[in-house]
Amino acid sequence: MDQIVDLYLSDQAVQTKWERLLLKLGLSNFSSREVNTIDHTLGIVDDEGQLVGTGSVSGNVLKYIGVCNQGATPGSRFNQIVTALQQYQFNRKIFHNFVFTKTQYSISFQHLGFTELAHTEQAAFLESGTPDVNDFLAAIPRIPNQSSKKVAAIVMNANPFTLGHRQLVQLASQENDLVYVFVVATDASLFKTSERMQLVKKGTADLKNVLVVSGGDYLVSQATFPAYFLKTPDDLIKTQTTIDARVFKNIIAPKLSINRRYLGTEPFSHTTNFYNKSLINELSPQIKVKVVPRFSNNNQVITATQVRRLIKVGDLEAIKLLVPATTMDFIKGNQKILQTRIQKGMNINGN
């Protein structure tokens, strides 16, 4: 009988065995960037003590799943490892899981109750469990006759909400009947998710047709688009941005009747620049993409990165020119806390 065992990759001998199995199965990316995010790894061991299958979890994402079918009923070891991983997740109260896999394996996951959200030639993105994307969409507020209205969407991390963000939202608000501002939900930035949400809400409170909602797991999240939060090679960024764009186009936008998406040009961030290009490619013509040049104040381009650098050095006067009063108040009141977070190693030069 095959047995499910825990694998501790911190043990070099275990990791070597694990890598050898995955290599044999065609998985070869063992960069520390990927491997370090793993929370736990399980393995299947056969009668002779050989490792014949494995799978890992990282937050709510299943990773590095591979099984050898030699001497077993096809599919049974795969079902076993996915069940074991889910059980592990359920035990720690994670009932909603994602998987990124090669497109050819998408169907195997679909047989286990996973739903495909998007795929490209190389990769597929699936989810399983509760609450799913339909629950996420059902909870988003709507207006009467939304399907016949001009509805726009903006996705932002707003770390923190600047005058640049404000002007982008204001422009969209003037040009549309309804604007959804999706705030990135992953908590991996200097400003915490709840703080970013609050600042966007306060900073747009006067614009009556703007709805600020969480991007959940579906818009630029750690699950769909890890490259946004980690330095990543270009081909991987391309796959992830395409998946993110397709989830938006095929699932999010139709349900909310979104027909326009607003983007700010990105002069500095390589990843965001890539993301914008991929959105334009994927969304048009069904969804009109409007690219708005970055706003400047006194010939200085406004970026949140700039604001974070100024927080680090404590230059409140300079920040005043870059953020609305609502954000300014928050920074003033929490300057010490923010600076402590930077000192503790929070990266402020990413997104």
Next chain:
Amino acid sequence: MEIKTIGVAGTLESSDIQIMISKGNDGIQIDLDSEVIKAYGDQIKKVITDTLNKFGINNAKVKATDKGALDCVIAARTLAAAQRATETTDKPELEVLQ
């Protein structure tokens, strides 16, 4: 019976069924995935609904991934998931299965 959390029971292995129960407010809504849905879909849903009703749950969202389970397995897994969702596993209500 009040659903307090998400309850899961069962595996994705052959002859089993995995049942996930969460809060709902529109009757028993079942999202069923099964290779034999055409022949047995209605029967599987009936067993799940009957088991939940007998247990005292009339509103719930259910996700079921069936791998060819027999009715007795479906009922047992449904009850286990329901008791986990209602946090009543300390008082097994096995008479529901009769």
